[in-house]
Amino acid sequence: MGLVGRDRLRRARLGALLGAGGLALAACAQAGAVSVAGPARGPSPSATPVTxxxxxxxxxxxxxxxxxxxxxxxxxxxxxxxxxxxxxxxxxxxxxxxxxxxxxxxxxxxxxxxxxxxxxxxxxxxxxxxxxxxxxxxxxxxxxxxxxxxxxxxxxxxxxxxxxxxxxxxxxxxxxxxxxxxxxxxxxxxxxxxxLWGVNQVVHEEGGPKEPSALYGAAPAAIRNSPLSIADAALALGGTRPELGIEDPFQLTPAQLDAAVKLLAEDAGPDRVYWDSSLELVRALSAGPVRIAQALPYHLDLFRRAGRPMKASEAPVTGWADxxxxxxxxxxxxxxxxxxxxxxxxxxxxxxxxxxxxxxxxxxxxxGHARRMCEIYRVRDSRWLRDVRFATRPTRDCGGRSGECTDYADWVERWKQLVK
Missing domain, CATH: 3.40.190.10 (Periplasmic binding protein-like II)
Structure with a gap:
């Protein structure tokens, strides 16, 4: 998922990143030696409406x-x-x-x-x-x-x-x-x-904070730079504040949107990273103080294969399908x-x-070459797939259901205020 006015992630040949020489990506990123970015993301945050x-x-x-x-x-x-x-x-x-x-x-x-x-x-x-x-x-x-x-x-x-x-x-x-x-x-x-599809996971170092809500705590974190990241905050609130009644993290009432944005903003410190590309994420986890991040299974696999011990939260996750x-x-x-x-x-x-x-x-x-991707995304695990909250465009009619929700323009505006 992307960022207002920014490029969508560039795609790079998987073999270039996971081959014998490519496993040094994390270390190379620290020195600024890698010029390629990782896998594709999901929806960009500010799709221009049809004119x-x-x-x-x-x-x-x-x-x-x-x-x-x-x-x-x-x-x-x-x-x-x-x-x-x-x-x-x-x-x-x-x-x-x-x-x-x-x-x-x-x-x-x-x-x-x-x-x-x-x-x-x-x-x-x-x-x-x-x-x-x-x-x-x-x-x-x-x-x-x-x-x-x-x-x-x-x-x-x-x-x-x-x-x-x-x-x-x-x-x-x-x-x-x-x-x-x-x-x-x-x-x-x-x-x-x-x-093609993907999911957003909370990844962390062994021994570090591992609950999804820790992504929004005082510790430095890396969060995907997209208004739809508000849905991940809403999903975390669904587990800690059931009184909000959040059922679909992509269809939020005004009060639910306020709560999700507040969670994102209240402990955001100067060391928080809002990443647009895989390279930015890798650098944040390799060279900076960041020890917990919102990332893709691809990123987790990349770090593990590079010898960097990282784990992912097993909590419900959001995802997207193009x-x-x-x-x-x-x-x-x-x-x-x-x-x-x-x-x-x-x-x-x-x-x-x-x-x-x-x-x-x-x-x-x-x-063939896709076997690894299928393994890390658990493609054949139908039970796990059912639990992924796949992205839909936020709409005022709550995705066609009864109620009054906020629409995508509201999300974009709130995200602009949060990430300045």
């Missing part, structure tokens, strides 16, 4: 900040089969999510798709959700892979189409927990094919469905997981 000109004018009657009913956009392809490809395909995604051999000849899961389907991909890559929102609103794309913060906005505004999952062979292999995330399934219609979506009016719907089919397959998700340091949504991808 008014791009918003349907049919009028849903929804209050500002609520979740409008998506415009009824029919799936552009009949469910019998995918038609003949149109020849080209416009794809918008994050850096590192689709590789074509430009960074490393070993990282190329685009060429096999083009060779197999005859659909030539015109790839547009961005670093932040705000960049993606702006590009998507101004351009003409067939497929897009937004993070949950932007995905919720695109679905609510009718900018992406409901999918015919019968045309996506790998969909049935994706765990039900991921397939039915609220941000991807609305009113019984599927809008996203899960691709998914592939189909534009509401794609110019190349047949090539787009072929793309969704490919990106849900083990053949595409295996190298993507190994490259980004994230978990593949399709467990069939858990082999």
């Amino acid at each position: 008014p000109a791009e918003t349907p004018t049919s009028g849903s009657g929804a209050a500002p900040g609520s979740t409008p009913t998506p415009a009824p956009t029919p799936a552009p392809t009949p469910s019998a089969s995918i038609g003949k490809g149109e020849g080209t395909l416009q794809v918008l995604t994050f850096q590192g999510y689709v590789e074509y051999g430009g960074t490393s000849s070993r990282a190329n899961w685009l060429a096999p798709f083009e060779q197999e389907t005859g659909c030539v991909v015109k790839l547009d890559r961005v670093r932040t959700s705000e960049e993606m929102a702006a590009r998507f609103a101004a351009g003409s794309y067939d497929a897009v892979s937004p993070a949950p913060d932007l995905a919720g906005e695109l679905v609510a505004r009718g900018k992406v189409a409901p999918l015919d999952t019968a045309l996506v062979a790998g969909y049935k292999h994706i765990p039900k927990r991921l397939r039915e995330l609220p941000g991807l399934r609305v009113d019984g219609r599927v809008y996203g094919i899960p691709y 998914a592939w979506m189909l534009a509401a009016r794609p110019a190349s719907p047949n090539c787009a469905y072929r793309w969704l089919n490919w990106m849900s397959s083990a053949s595409a998700q295996r190298p993507a997981a190994a490259w980004t340091g994230l978990a593949p949504a399709n467990p069939e991808a858990c082999g």
Whole structure:
């Protein structure tokens, strides 16, 4: 997850970090010798809303900040089969999510798709959700892979189409927990094919503070620099202050949001680090006073393999899942469905997981270079997966439930006040 006005984490080839020479990353970071960052993160914090000109004018009657009913956009392809490809395909995604051999000849899961389907991909890559929102609103794309913060906005505004999952062979292999995330399934219609996912853990040195609430204590800590980190504070409050009635850490009432922000702010000292990149996190834990941090399983594994004893809290965690979506009016719907089919397959998700340091949504991808990622993210542990609180975009209607909650703009504003 990202930061207002900052770049999304750069992706680096996993082998470069976990190979024989790469295990010195923590030590190298202390000397400033490493120029690469680690795995991808989840939603960027300040996804630019779809511009008014791009918003349907049919009028849903929804209050500002609520979740409008998506415009009824029919799936552009009949469910019998995918038609003949149109020849080209416009794809918008994050850096590192689709590789074509430009960074490393070993990282190329685009060429096999083009060779197999005859659909030539015109790839547009961005670093932040705000960049993606702006590009998507101004351009003409067939497929897009937004993070949950932007995905919720695109679905609510009718900018992406409901999918015919019968045309996506790998969909049935994706765990039900991921397939039915609220941000991807609305009113019984599927809008996203899960691709890569991750979780946020509280990691600490052996013998150090280990409760999630310790992340917000007086001891120096490193916290991911994103408004959605408020959800992690809310999750910690759910265990210590049950009277707040926090059920979903991503859908908070004004009083619950106030309490979560207060927890973040009350003991924030000058040594607290709000990190944007894996390199910043590694440096904080290697060279600074920080001994407890919000991190990914990837980071924990990196330190352990470098000989640095670190542990992770077993408390409930938040997470996110990025998914592939189909534009509401794609110019190349047949090539787009072929793309969704490919990106849900083990053949595409295996190298993507190994490259980004994230978990593949399709467990069939858990082999070869992706095996390590599947192990550290516990991909095949369905019981653990059920306990992950996956991110959804905060909305005033509490994600479609009854009640009055705060929306994403409220979270962004409170985070700006906290991190100055």
